[in-house]
Amino acid sequence: MKRTHLFSIFLVVVDPPYVEFFGFKERPFSLTPDENFFFPSRSHEQCLEYLGFFLRQNEPIALVYGDVGTGKTITSRKFIGSLDSERYNTALILNPILDRSELLKEILRELRISHEGDSPFREMYERLEGFLLEEHRKGKATVLLVDEAQLLSDETLDFIRVLSNFETGKEKLIQVIFFAQDDFLERIKREGMKYLAQRITVTFRLNPLARDEILPYVNHRIYKAGLTGTFRCDEGAGRVMYELSGGNPRLLNLLCDRALLLLYLQSKRRLTADVVRRAAYEPTLSHLIAESMAGSKQRVHLFYALALAIASMLFVCVRLGLIGRLLSLLSF
Ligand SMILES: Nc1ncnc2c1ncn2[C@@H]1O[C@H](COP(=O)(O)OP(=O)(O)O)[C@@H](O)[C@H]1O
Ligand SMILES: [Mg+2]
Structure with a gap:
C-alpha cells in the first residue's frame, strides 16, 4: 500500500496528537468537505x-x-445548507458512476420518494x-446536484438532460x-453533447484562494476547530503557503496539517515560514503519521521525535554535501 493511502486512512481514523496540544475540539485541516x-x-462567495x-x-x-481540491464539494454542501427547506427539495448525488436506472433510483432515494426496490425504469x-408536479403545485422547487459530474457516462448525462x-x-x-x-467543460463542447451544452446556461469556474485570503482561511479553520490554546500564524508563513499551494485549499489543508504536527513535535505554537517549508519538504512526515496507526500513542510520540530528528539530520547532511562523511562515520 502506498504511503499516501496509509496517510489517508490515518486522516479518517485517529486524531493526530496536536489536536490535544493546541486544545482543538476537532482537527482543523481535515480533508473532509465539512460545510461548517x-x-x-471571493470565488466561493461569488x-x-x-x-x-x-x-x-x-x-x-x-x-x-475547477481543479481538484478547489472546494467544489464543500460549496455544494454549503449551498444546499443555505436553501430554505420549505421552498426547495434537494437531491445530492455524490458518486455518479451509475447507469440510468441506478441514477434514477438514487434520485428517488434522495428525494424520499417511495418505490418498490425492483420497480421497472418506466x-x-x-x-x-x-x-415533481405535486411539489411544484405546493410551491416547492426541486434541485438535483451532481458532484464529480465528469464521471457521468454519456448515457446518464443525456438522461439528466x-x-x-x-x-x-x-x-x-x-x-x-x-x-x-475542468476537463468536463471540454467534453460537453464535443459534437454529440450539443443539446446538453445548450441547456447549461450558468457556468462558474471556482478559483483557488487569492494571496490575501490565505491567512484569513487558516485562521478561520483554526477558529472553527474550536481552538482553546494559543496559536499564531505569521504573515511570512501565509506567503510561503501561497507559493507552495497556489491557494488550492486541499493542498493548504495538507500543508497546515503537517505544519501543526511539526509545531507539536517542537512544542511550539507559532507557525513561521520556516515551519511551513519544512512541512512541505519533509518526506518522512506522512510515513511517520501512518506509523502511528500501529503503535500506542506514547510510543508513537517518541518515535515521531526520534525519526524526525534523524530525518532532519540526514536532510541537513544532504544539503551540505556531508552524506559521504556521515556514512563513513557510521561504518566505523
Ligand atoms: N471555501 C472553503 N472553505 C473551507 N474549506 C474549504 C473551502 N474550499 C475547500 N476547502 C477544503 O479543501 C478541501 C478540498 O475541498 P473539496 O470540496 O473536497 O474540493 P473538490 O471537491 O473541488 O475536490 C476540503 O478539505 C475542504 O474542506
Ligand atoms: Mg469533490
Missing part, C-alpha cells in the same frame, strides 16, 4: 451568488467546475414526474447543478 468549516473566499441567481431565474442546468420515472426538460410549460420542475473537474 466553509470559508467565504459561486454561491451565481447559484442563487441560477435558481431564482429558473434556469435548467448550471455548471461549477415506473420510477413516472413516480419522479408525479412527485431529459430530466431537465420536465416543465409545466412555464417553469422547470427540476433544476440541475453539475460540479465537475
